[in-house]
Amino acid sequence: MITLTTTDHEPTDENLVIAALAGDDGAFSRLVGRHKRRVFRMAGRFARDSDEQEDICQEVFIKVYEKLASFRRDAPLENWISRIAVRCCYDALRSRKHEKNHTPLDDVAYELHDHAADARNSAIEMRDLLNRALARLKPDERLVITLQELEEYSVREIAASTGWSEANVKVRAHRAREVLKRIVEEINGN
């Protein structure tokens, strides 16, 4: 079994992958430590709360662990992990689509009060407005607009992460933006 003991140099991702595949849990743990920030950031864009964010991140790294043998080392590991993260976030969005219209009335009352009372142009208010608008998009629309506008992925990167064609990504992104504009106007009008 290959184990990673203290060395002068930090082992590369590739070395850690080889060690993890040989059964070294410590190596996998180090890989997680290196890449978790990016995954947490991505999950934070889609999760409703910190519990869901943690769940998504755990799901991502469990998939990484289970599929590590299929990782082709011709591309950086972080790109591969990002692709898995995008798919897990998309799965999380799709799994909640049946429950999105079940916001408790207490929450609605709180939101209305909150937005009426607070200053209109504060950054928090803007983020909150965008989150509420994003929550009303379909999973694929939300995914594509989040990756493009918030994570600043290129069309090619989105296509690689989602498995959609570049033309499809452009169409979906355009459509999502139009829908989002309409929703934002609707929320502002109320």
Added chain:
Amino acid sequence: METESDKRLDRLFAAARAGLTESSALEDHFETRLMARIRERRSVQQPWYALAWRMLPAYAGIVAIIVVCSITFYPARSADMFAALTGSQEDTVVISYLAGE
């Protein structure tokens, strides 16, 4: 052409990009929690019936081999009675016919 609603949307995106929720508290000891969950998953033995479906290609292969063997070595009996009676005896039948028996 960029409309007012496009500009408003871009301002919302800029605000969201600038203000990402801090998750460093959540990231603390994440590896420990994750590895505990992975070890737990590893230690749980899968029941035989959960693995049975994975044998489906093998089952399909066995069935295919049986079908091929049965067709090759045990051909279907002919519905024609003369053919059935004279199966594998063509030479004898021809000689008998030519000899006028």
